[in-house]
Structures are given as structure tokens and as C-alpha cells.
Amino acid sequence: ALWFHNVISEEFGVGVNIFWKHLPSECYDKTDTYGNKDPTAASRAAQILDRALKTLAELPEEYRDFYARRMVLHIQEKAYSRNFE
Template sequence: MDNFLIQVTGKKRVALYSPRDAPYLYLSGTKSEVLNVDNPDLDKYPLFVKARCYECNLEAGDVLFIPALWFHNVIAEEFGVGVNVFWKNLPSQCYDKTDTYGNKDPTAASRAVQILDRALKTLDELPEEYRDFYARRMVLRIQEKAFSTKLD
């Protein structure tokens, strides 16, 4: 969900990454495996250098708008209190009704990921050369249908 991060006291540094940088963030579920964005393990996460970081510093009284789908890493520079205010901007039927805090993907996205997982599992029935070929075809189809611009 969209989010306002309100810094009441103390200081925080926030690193933000566009949803378009998802291919470089080593996603595991809804989180990045790269926890130390200041000193990432580039042997383990070599594509992370391609992710464009937008960084800001928050002090008491500052408010930061974090759009839905933007990955963020928040580092407390000193003890403080922050408040997050989330809101839903999609029609209510798009959200999981049991998701109080907005941590789950919209229901259609969750279903699509489940379908993709089943399709990939089905490809496991094929020999490696065939599996590779059809998986690449699936990726191309997704890129053609879902992306408005080509990924680098």
C-alpha cells in the first residue's frame, strides 16, 4: 500500500528502489535478500549495482511518501519514533481481507504467482534442454504482455 513515513523524533536514513529495479534486488517474497544496501555482498548479489537508489534523511517533523511497490531500507541514525500511515488505493476487492497491515500482495498478483509456480513445476517434467527452451518462451511472453518498457 501507499505509505507516509512520519518521523516524530530522532533521525533515519531511507534508501528507496523503484519497482522497475526489482530484477536487481534479489527478491524473496516481498523482500530483498540484500540487507546491507551500503555494503552489499557483490559476489552473492552482482546485479545489485544496477539498482538505482534514491536516498533521503529524515529528521523530526519530516514526512516521506513511499509509493506502493517501492522497496525501501530504513536505517535509524539515532533513537527515534516514526509512524507509518498506510492506505489502500486499489478497489477493496483487490486486497486480501485478512491482511490488516497491507503486507500481502493483491489477490490477483498472488494467484498469478501461484499459477506461475505450478507452470514451472510442470516444466520440471521435461528434459533440461526443453525446460530451458519453454521457460525462456514464458519469460519472453511475460515481457511482451506485462512490461511497457524493456528491462535492461
């Protein structure tokens, strides 16, 4: 889930896919044999965010912008890791 596919083959080649899961098994969808899907908590969070954005869309643009920026700051404070800065 944290990688992309991009290949340009100019000659014959062989590709090998190796799959592994880094997180505990309960973090993955039970049907995700190879760990290709986002962890279930990340998928749920994305769905919740989509619902929150749909709710913000009910506000006038100026208010929507203000509250969206507050939400972004809240996410940065609570979820961003300081180890990657």
C-alpha cells in the same frame, strides 16, 4: 507490498507508519486491513507460475530452457507496460 523496510538508527528516533490502499477494495485479501499483502490477483499469478515451473522441471534441461524462455517472452508481450520503458 511494493516497498522494503531498511533502517539504521544511530540515535533515538520515532518512526510513523502510514498505510493506505491505492486499488479498489476487491483487489485486496479481505483480511488485509492495511494493504500490506500483494493484491490477490498477483498472489494467484505467482502460485500459478510456481506450478508451471514445477511442470517444466519434468522436461530435459534443453527443452525446459526453450519453453521457459518462450514463457518469459509471452509474459513480456502480454503483461509488461510500455509506459515504464
